Structures are given as structure tokens and as C-alpha cells.
Amino acid sequence: MSEAAPGSGRVGATRVCSAEGKIGRVGATPACSADGKIGRVGATRACLRPPSIPADLTAPATVIPHSRPTIGHDDAERVARVVRGGHLAQGPEVASFERGLAQRLGVAAAAAVSSGSAALELALRALDVGPGHEVIIPTYACDAVYHAVTRCGATPVLGDADPETLGLSAADATRRRTARTRAVIVVHPFGLAVDLDDFQALGVALVEDCAQTLGATRDGRPVGARGGLAACSFYATKLLTTGEGGAVTGRADLVARARDARDYDERTDLAPRFNYKMTDMQAALGQSQLARLDAFIARRRALAARYRAALARAPRCRVPADAGERHVYYRFVVAIESPLTPILAHLERRGVTARRPVFRPIHQALGLSGYPNAERLWAECLSLPCYPLLTDGEADVVATALLEAL
Numbered sequence: 001m002s003e004a005a006p007g008s009g010r011v012g013a014t015r016v017c018s019a020e021g022k023i024g025r026v027g028a029t030p031a032c033s034a035d036g037k038i039g040r041v042g043a044t045r046a047c048l049r050p051p052s053i054p055a056d057l058t059a060p061a062t063v064i065p066h067s068r069p070t071i072g073h074d075d076a077e078r079v080a081r082v083v084r085g086g087h088l089a090q091g092p093e094v095a096s097f098e099r100g101l102a103q104r105l106g107v108a109a110a111a112a113v114s115s116g117s118a119a120l121e122l123a124l125r126a127l128d129v130g131p132g133h134e135v136i137i138p139t140y141a142c143d144a145v146y147h148a149v150t151r152c153g154a155t156p157v158l159g160d161a162d163p164e165t166l167g168l169s170a171a172d173a174t175r176r177r178t179a180r181t182r183a184v185i186v187v188h189p190f191g192l193a194v195d196l197d198d199f200q201a202l203g204v205a206l207v208e209d210c211a212q213t214l215g216a217t218r219d220g221r222p223v224g225a226r227g228g229l230a231a232c233s234f235y236a237t238k239l240l241t242t243g244e245g246g247a248v249t250g251r252a253d254l255v256a257r258a259r260d261a262r263d264y265d266e267r268t269d270l271a272p273r274f275n276y277k278m279t280d281m282q283a284a285l286g287q288s289q290l291a292r293l294d295a296f297i298a299r300r301r302a303l304a305a306r307y308r309a310a311l312a313r314a315p316r317c318r319v320p321a322d323a324g325e326r327h328v329y330y331r332f333v334v335a336i337e338s339p340l341t342p343i344l345a346h347l348e349r350r351g352v353t354a355r356r357p358v359f360r361p362i363h364q365a366l367g368l369s370g371y372p373n374a375e376r377l378w379a380e381c382l383s384l385p386c387y388p389l390l391t392d393g394e395a396d397v398v399a400t401a402l403l404e405a406l
Contacts, residue, residue, distance in 0.1 A: 126255070126257035240289045346404065347402065352384075361374040
């Protein structure tokens with residue numbers, strides 16, 4: 001899901017944000033904003049908001065956004081070198097990013113594309129998914145998963161959620177499998193690498209959706225390395241960003257088919273192809289980000305541990321257990337046995353932006369019923385701010401505000 005995040009920085013001990021997201025640098029520490037504008041001003045981060053009188057005098061002076069990209073000076077310089085070089089479209093930087101990504105995931109190949117949605121679609125097309133086929137997908141997931149299936153002409157079959165992992169229920173997927181089932185898309189939800197054994201037992205093609213879980217491992221293997229194909233997303237606030245972008249990863253022969261379909265130009269036939277290419281500017285940013293992915297994940301895990309300790313005895317609130325290397329905490333999701341609307345309102349009054357981790361289950365948009373687990377998760381689950389630029393002090397503000405609301 002796309003969401004806007006204000007720019008942010010620090011002046012002394014206070015974080016301030018500008019409405020337009022303009023940023024300066026104060027010294028050697030990177031300043032970051034939602035629109036990626038970067039500069040330098042002294043020794044700490046700064047992003048100044050012009051003085052104004054708030055419409056609501058009780059409103060907080062600053063707001064902690066739900067998500068925020070992690071962009072630094074090295075990222076900007078890497079992109080600037082590409083701009084100065086003059087080769088902006090798909091080229092050598094894309095090829096280099098693909099090699100680095102494949103190596104990191106332990107797979108044979110990667111094809112960088114324009115978005116995570118494009119990656120899902122091309123993965124399905126590489127598997128010859130089309131009209132007359134069914135693809136099992138989770139209802140408790142982003143709409144992009146549904147649209148990827150329909151763009152191929154296939155029929156999405158919604159599966160209920162697993163209340164423990166928050167991902168697709170393998171038991172429910174098994175129940176919904178038919179002779180027309182061509183594939184299953186397994187979303188690794190909110191940073192958690194789920195077990196794939198029961199999904200592989202379905203005997204159909206498996207596509208891993210790693211949009212929220214890049215860098216997680218399970219049983220010593222990275223996500224994206226178990227199925228034949230995987231799809232990644234590099235949206236602005238994902239674990240690794242290229243602004244917009246994605247990748248298809250996995251078996252070399254299948255990735256080659258996805259790579260062929262991402263570009264229609266100068267082909268001798270008229271097989272279905274698209275303009276789903278990534279630019280060298282995006283790939284340069286991706287390489288700079290990939291080099292720091294481990295540091296990003298370490299910070300997310302530290303924040304998760306801080307939340308876990310602060311909320312351990314919170315009433316009517318269940319926090320995720322420590323899952324070790326299996327979780328990279330793209331989202332820190334808690335389950336609350338109370339109506340969420342007043343809790344969200346209280347957090348907003350305290351300057352904290354929280355979200356439901358899924359805007360709404362897909363079956364609700366289709367007017368369907370029979371998905372009790374997804375309905376309960378949608379009613380109870382709340383995603384708290386959790387990203388590398390979030391400070392310990394800000395995490396404490398978030399936890400305190402939630403405890404007040406409970």
C-alpha cells in the first residue's frame with residue numbers, strides 16, 4: 001500500500017518535519033524525507049518547519065509517521081553519478097543490481113522491474129498462468145496480489161488467513177484447490193518468513209511474495225529461495241527502496257521469461273510484452289540500499305525488541321513473539337481485543353500515526369463472506385511505526401501512547 005510520509009530530521013533533541021519535505025544537512029549525519037530531498041547543514045539532521053499557529057492548539061508539535069524511507073547522502077551520490085553519466089534508462093546499473101540481489105537471495109537469477117505489482121504479474125506469466133486457470137491468494141493482503149492474477153486473465157481464489165502467522169492458511173488453501181488451480185501466491189506477511197512445506201504439497205506452482213520480507217531467513221535459507229519464483233517490491237518505504245520498483249527472482253529459465261516480457265522493444269514477434277523496466281537511476285539507489293540492508297534489519301529488530309518489552313504486560317494486547325532470523329519487522333503488528341477506531345484516534349492526538357496492516361481484506365471489496373480469520377485480524381490488528389530512522393525515544397512515545405489508549 002502506498003502512503004505519504006512527511007520529511008523528518010533532528011535539531012538538537014527535537015525532530016521537526018516540513019510540510020513540503022525539504023531537508024538540509026547539519027554535519028555528517030544523513031537527513032531523510034519521503035520525497036528523498038537531501039542536503040547538509042552542521043552536525044545533526046534538520047528538516048525545518050516554518051513557524052505557524054496550529055489550528056488545534058492541543059495538537060502535537062511533531063508527528064511520528066507510520067512509515068518513512070531511509071535515504072542517506074551515499075544513496076543520493078550514487079544516483080547523482082548515474083545522472084551525471086547520462087545513461088538513465090535500463091542499463092549496466094540494472095544488470096549489476098540484479099546480480100547483487102540474486103547473490104543476496106541465494107537464487108540463480110533476478111530480473112528488476114518497475115514495481116512489485118509488475119513482478120507478481122510477470123512471475124505468473126512466466127508460469128504460463130492465463131485464462132481458465134485459478135490462482136490461490138490470501139484475502140488478508142494487498143490488492144496488488146489480486147490484480148496481478150486478473151491481469152493474466154486467470155481467476156483469483158481467495159484463501160482465509162492463518163491466525164498465527166497472519167499469512168495464507170495452508171489448510172484453507174488445500175481445501176480450495178481444484179483441478180483448475182495453476183499456482184498459489186504465498187505472501188510472507190509483514191516481515192515474517194512462513195513455512196512453505198504445506199503449500200509445496202499442493203502440487204502446483206508456488207510464487208513467494210517477498211515484498212515485506214526481504215532479508216528474512218527460515219531454516220537457514222533466505223525467503224525467495226524455496227519456490228520456483230519470487231516477487232520483491234522496492235517501494236519507497238519497503239525494507240529496501242528504489243523509490244518504485246520490484247524484481248522477479250528464482251530459477252534462471254523462469255526469470256529469463258519474466259525478463260523477456262518486461263520490455264517490448266525491437267522484438268521479432270508480438271508475444272505479450274510490457275514496459276515494466278527499471279531505470280539505472282533506480283538500480284543505483286537499490287545497490288546503495290542493498291549494501292546497508294543488514295543494518296536496516298538490525299535496527300528494525302532492535303525496535304521490535306523495545307516494543308515487545310514495553311508492551312509485554314499491556315492489557316488486551318498481544319505482541320508478536322521473537323521469531324529470530326525469520327522476522328525482519330517490516331511492520332510491528334499487535335492484536336488488540338478492543339475496537340481500533342478510538343485507539344487510532346488517541347494515538348493521532350498524541351502525534352503517533354498507526355495503521356491497520358491491511359487496508360481491508362480483499363473479500364470485503366468483493367462482497368464475499370466465509371473468511372472468519374481474516375475478519376478477526378482486520379478487526380484486531382494494528383501496525384505501529386517501525387523503521388530504521390525511528391529513534392528509541394520515538395518508539396517509547398509510541399508505546400506509551402498505546403498503553404494510555406488501552
